[in-house]
Amino acid sequence: MKIKYQLFLFLLFVISCTSTAYAKLHIVATTPDLGAIAREIGKDKVEVTSIAKPTEDPHFVDAKPSFIVKLNKADMLIDGGLHLEIGWLPNLVTGARNQKILPGNSGYLVASAGIPVLETPTSLDRAMGDVHPLGNPHFMLDPSNGKIVATQICNRLCQNDAANCDYYKDNLKDFVTRLDQKLSAWQKMTEPFRGTKIVTYHKTFPYFAKRFNLNVVETLEPKPGIPPSPAHINHIIPMMKNEGVKLILIEQFRERKIPEFVAAQTGAKVVILPIMVGGLKETDDYLTFFDYTINQIVSALNAKS
Amino acid sequence: MKLFSCVLLVCIFFVESSVSFVYSEIIPTADKDSQPTDAVEGTEEGAKEIRINKDEFEEIVEQLQGMKELLLNMKQDYENRLKEMQEKIAALEKERTQTTDIVSQPASTTEAPIAGIEDIPMKKEEYDTVVEKLQKMESDYDSRLKEIQETYDSRLEEMQQKVAVAPQPASPETGTWSPEQPITLLSMGKSYMNISFNGLFAAAGSTAEDLETLETGGHDPNQRGFTVQNLETTFEGAVDPYFKGQANIIFQIDKDGESFLEVEEAFLTSMSLPLNLQVKAGTFFTEFGRLNPFHPHAWDFADQPLVNGRFLGPDGLRNPGVRLSWLAPTSNYTELFFTVQDSQGETAHSFRNEEALFGRDAVETRVRAMEDMLYTPRITTSFEVTDETTVLLGASAAFGPNSTGRDKDTLIYGLDMFWKWKSSYASGGFPFVTWQTEVMGRRFEAGEDVNAGLSDEVMHNWGTYSQIAWGFKKRWVAGLRGDYVDGEEEAVDPLGFERWRVSPNLTFYPSEFSKIRLQYNYDDILGSDSTEHSVFLQFEFLLGSHGAHKF
Incomplete structure (x- = not known):
């Protein structure tokens, strides 16, 4: 009886040892597109959880207690930085009590470090709306920023899991090659529309517009985070007519009424886009996400021209 | 010969400019426009998009300055020698033209000072050896330059790697500070402590004469008319790597107009x-x-x-x-x-x-x-x-x-x-x-x-x-x-x-x-x-x- 008991304990010990030896690296990403990149680099050696839902407004995410558990068990936290997560991440990290993912440790990665940040305000004034003090946080909408983030994630994975470093580096190389090919294809597709003037709902698309040479002339929001006002709409409609703006880009989660009204008045077309990987079934990774987005925009512009 | 020296000069210029280029671009400028970068293999291009914290930045600057100095020294040395060579070449060329043209061009007696050169007899072999020597030198310099470039590249890559894995959040340093700029003490993400102030007020109307006997809370509306419910100042931030601290100090004005202060948390x-x-x-x-x-x-x-x-x-x-x-x-x-x-x-x-x-x-x-x-x-x-x-x-x-x-x-x-x-x-x-x-x-x-x-x-x-x-x-x-x-x-x-x-x-x-x-x-x-x-x-x-x- 006693031997059996000891055997059982031994087995338990062996199982627990082997299970930790082959345990995947647990990564928590604040947004699904950061998560998608981590998945590209880590593949089956990592388990990735994203906090924000791909379909929701990433500025307002609930700090659900289940994420505390996820962060508690995480080996790595990928934070976008640039204050997109300021309203929900800090309490989760405090609750998680996990040394690994605290700032300054190898498990905490700020994805925006190394990104050429756009729209960094020179002064702060909330009368100008909810301006992000560190610059526009929607940097993942430029595929070449995805490359920078991928490199950072690869470096960090190598640091945290040196045994699989070559594997991660190969994945990175592969990902970058695929992305580069795609990027030139996308740029070829959008090239005929270089400089096309567009209107967006929120300042979500500056990185995207810059990469693909679109020109965002106005936002439906008068100021970041402030819903469209009648006065502002009355200003936008003639402006769009004058400038010949034929495209309005809005995020999935936005109300449709005002954009559609403006479109009807100006003859523009509203294109509803996912802004994060996974927002739609056909955008389940970083590359298909841009495939879908570029296709939508190009076909909308083609139909108009 | 001219071609050779031009190539060398271009090489030097390239190395020099790439150093100063990186040197200047590492400070994120207000205009962060950039061509598509190859984050994996990019060296110079990648470096100019990397944003780093001050310590690291200074370290890099130091390293780069050292390098620049080295390159400058080399350049100086190189230029001196180049000058020497050029002089030599000029002399030789002159000699050659003189020896070849001497037949068609009768020596002018007015060219007395140059006549001294004529004393050096120019032989074909000698000329060839000089050329050979110079060629050797060229390859030598080429390899040395290459070496420098290589060490420079590898160090740059190393630095990049360091920067990429640095856990610091992006700190947008918008150039160097000048006296005209306002000094921001408490901007978000740049101070040790987050401070906020919250004002909460109420206006009340009630059939109850005394709201204080109806409402149970200390911050509830307490009278007909206006109530200052809560004026709360919150201080919050990381104390050190081990603790986070928070304080909520409440100011309130009671029914009788008396202000008081309360440490809530x-x-x-x-x-x-x-x-x-x-x-x-x-x-x-x-x-x-x-x-x-x-x-x-x-x-x-x-x-x-x-x-x-x-x-x-x-x-x-x-x-x-x-x-x-x-x-x-x-x-x-x-x-x-x-x-x-x-x-x-x-x-x-x-x-x-x-x-x-x-x-x-x-x-x-x-x-x-x-x-x-x-x-x-x-x-x-x-x-x-x-x-x-x-x-x-x-x-x-x-x-x-x-x-x-x-x-x-x-x-x-x-x-x-x-x-x-x-x-x-x-x-x-x-x-x-x-x-x-x-x-x-x-x-x-x-x-x-x-x-x-x-x-x-x-x-x-x-x-x-x-x-x-x-x-x-x-x-x-x-x-x-x-x-x-x-x-x-x-x-x-x-x-x-x-x-x-x-x-x-x-x-x-x-x-x-x-x-x-x-x-x-x-x-x-x-x-x-x-x-x-x-x-x-x-x-x-x-x-x-x-x-x-x-x-």
Whole structure:
């Protein structure tokens, strides 16, 4: 009886040892597109959880207690930085009590470090709306920023899991090659529309517009985070007519009424886009996400021209 | 020869300029425009997009300066030698032309100074050896330059790697500071502490003459007309790698226009104790039930629920103490809390409060042993019902001595539930529905008070509230709350009578940083058989850093 008991304990010990030896690296990403990149680099050696839902407004995410558990068990936290997560991440990290993912440790990665940040305000004034003090946080909408983030994630994975470093580096190389090919294809597709003037709902698309040479002339929001006002709409409609703006880009989660009204008045077309990987079934990774987005925009512009 | 020297010069220029290029571009300039970069193999191009912290930056600058100096020295040396060579070449060329042209061009006697050169006989072999020598030199310099470039490249790559793995958040340094620029002491992400100020005010109208006997909370509207409910300054930030600190200092103006100051909370929280433990120490709101730890501006209603005011006190249950919590290593969220705090004062309302409850006079009590402290265990657990729905359940108890006599104890126990639905396509956090309910019971050992003619007895009371908030449209929230508390013995006003209350309200949030709320309270005071109607208009503003929301 006693031997059996000891055997059982031994087995338990062996199982627990082997299970930790082959345990995947647990990564928590604040947004699904950061998560998608981590998945590209880590593949089956990592388990990735994203906090924000791909379909929701990433500025307002609930700090659900289940994420505390996820962060508690995480080996790595990928934070976008640039204050997109300021309203929900800090309490989760405090609750998680996990040394690994605290700032300054190898498990905490700020994805925006190394990104050429756009729209960094020179002064702060909330009368100008909810301006992000560190610059526009929607940097993942430029595929070449995805490359920078991928490199950072690869470096960090190598640091945290040196045994699989070559594997991660190969994945990175592969990902970058695929992305580069795609990027030139996308740029070829959008090239005929270089400089096309567009209107967006929120300042979500500056990185995207810059990469693909679109020109965002106005936002439906008068100021970041402030819903469209009648006065502002009355200003936008003639402006769009004058400038010949034929495209309005809005995020999935936005109300449709005002954009559609403006479109009807100006003859523009509203294109509803996912802004994060996974927002739609056909955008389940970083590359298909841009495939879908570029296709939508190009076909909308083609139909108009 | 000319071609060779040109190539060399171009090479030098290239190396030099790439050094100065990196050197200047590493400081993120206001215009961060850049061509597509290859983040993997990019050296110079990658470097100019990398943003780093100051220490590292300075280190790199130092290294680069060293390199630049080296290159400059080399250049100098090179140029000197080049000059020499050029002179030599010029001389040789001259000689050659002279020797070849000497036939056609009769030597002019006026060229006496140059005539000296003629003394050096120019031989074909000699010329060839010089050329050979120069060629050798060229390859030598080429290889040396290559070497320098290589070491430079590898060091740059190394630096890049370092920068890429540096855990620091992006710190946008917008160039060098000049005296004309304003000095920002407390900008977000650039200071050691986040500071915010919250102002919460209400205008009230009521059929009750004295709102203070109707409203149980210390921050509730307390009179007809205007009330300053809460002026709260919050300081918050990381203390060091081990602790996070927070302080909430409240300013208030009471009914009589007197300003006063109150330290609501000041505590530190451990960030990474082993075994999933966490310590909170200082003075803080007791982790009892759902609403108690929330500050007034985070409430869904203009006033606090009756049962909270009656059992946990007008200002909520809070005192100096220590809290230990343990996060269970389970797949769903379960956390155990255990709080030990002082049991005296008006912020421990049902305990050793100077104003004893149930008509008794307070007797002088003091802490004689560990059991005279206030203990509050709590367990809370959460699970996701669907992708859009989350439930948080909790059970708490608080026990400690009260001030109606020696060895008289109070026990408060409660259950709480919070349910939230939020759309997967939420914009600005809307639409959502929350439902929050708490039930509390209190067992109070009331001591004998001979003067008041009251005997030793045990009081049992209970109360509950349930509230729904519906964010039906972006920026708009409709709320409905129901309250019930049973009657206390020796009660003299609605604060102690059995009563129930219904409060519908509507809140408009112009932005995340402000709100306007209209609320109606229907009070049915069964204890005195009367009803009261009250209307509150509440408004709030928030200045400063953006605090994180609790779930």
